[in-house]
Amino acid sequence: MPIETTGSAAAAVDIPAGIQAEFGIRKAAYDADGNFGPDIELDLDMLDEEYYGTPLKYWARIQQPRLDLVRKYRSDGMSDHLIKEALKERGFEFKKIDEPDKMKVGRRGNLYKILTAATGSTKAADQVLAECDNFEQLAERLVGGRFIGTTKKSSDGKYVQLDGNEEIFPVARELTAVSANGDSEDPRATESDENFEQIPF
Numbered sequence: 001m002p003i004e005t006t007g008s009a010a011a012a013v014d015i016p017a018g019i020q021a022e023f024g025i026r027k028a029a030y031d032a033d034g035n036f037g038p039d040i041e042l043d044l045d046m047l048d049e050e051y052y053g054t055p056l057k058y059w060a061r062i063q064q065p066r067l068d069l070v071r072k073y074r075s076d077g078m079s080d081h082l083i084k085e086a087l088k089e090r091g092f093e094f095k096k097i098d099e100p101d102k103m104k105v106g107r108r109g110n111l112y113k114i115l116t117a118a119t120g121s122t123k124a125a126d127q128v129l130a131e132c133d134n135f136e137q138l139a140e141r142l143v144g145g146r147f148i149g150t151t152k153k154s155s156d157g158k159y160v161q162l163d164g165n166e167e168i169f170p171v172a173r174e175l176t177a178v179s180a181n182g183d184s185e186d187p188r189a190t191e192s193d194e195n196f197e198q199i200p201f
Contacts, residue, residue, distance in 0.1 A: 030134075039060055042057065
C-alpha cells in the first residue's frame with residue numbers, strides 16, 4: 001500500500017487563471033444528491049511540473065433533462081404552475097414536476113468531454129459508457145484518466161479551479177518514429193503530426 005502525500009510538490013506559487021494545464025483524476029465518486037443535481041465528484045491533481053501535485057475538485061454533472069429545467073426555472077423565480085406549463089410546452093410527460101427523472105451523460109456536457117479526453121476518442125468514451133451498468137462504475141473508470149483543461153480562480157480568488165466553460169482536450173504524447181529498416185528514430189527529426197497520438201485510457 002503506497003504512503004499517501006498531501007499538498008503540492010511544487011513550491012508555493014500563485015497559479016494564474018486562464019492557463020492550459022494537464023490534470024489527472026486521482027479519485028472519482030458518484031453523488032446522487034449533488035448541490036445542482038447528480039454528479040461525479042472528481043479529485044484532481046495538476047500534473048505540469050511547475051504546479052505538480054496541486055489538488056483541486058471538480059463536479060462533473062449528470063444530466064436530468066426535465067429536473068435540470070425545473071432547477072433552472074426555480075432559480076429564475078418561476079412558480080411551479082408556470083414551470084409545469086413550460087415543461088408541457090417542451091413535450092415532457094409527467095405527473096409531478098419533481099418526480100424522478102432519467103439520468104444521462106450529455107455529449108455536450110463536461111462529464112462526456114472529460115471521459116472523451118481521458119480515453120482519447122469519442123468512440124472509446126462510448127465504449128466505456130456501454131460497459132458501465134451504473135454511475136458508480138463510470139466513476140471508477142475515470143480514475144487515472146488525464147486531460148488538458150483551463151484554470152480559473154474561485155470567486156474569492158483564493159483557490160485554483162478547473163474552468164468548466166473552457167474546452168477540455170486529450171493529452172498528446174510524443175511517439176518514437178520507426179524507420180523503414182525498423183530502427184528507432186528521433187521523433188524530433190520530423191515535423192509530422194503522425195508522431196503524436198492520444199494517451200489510451
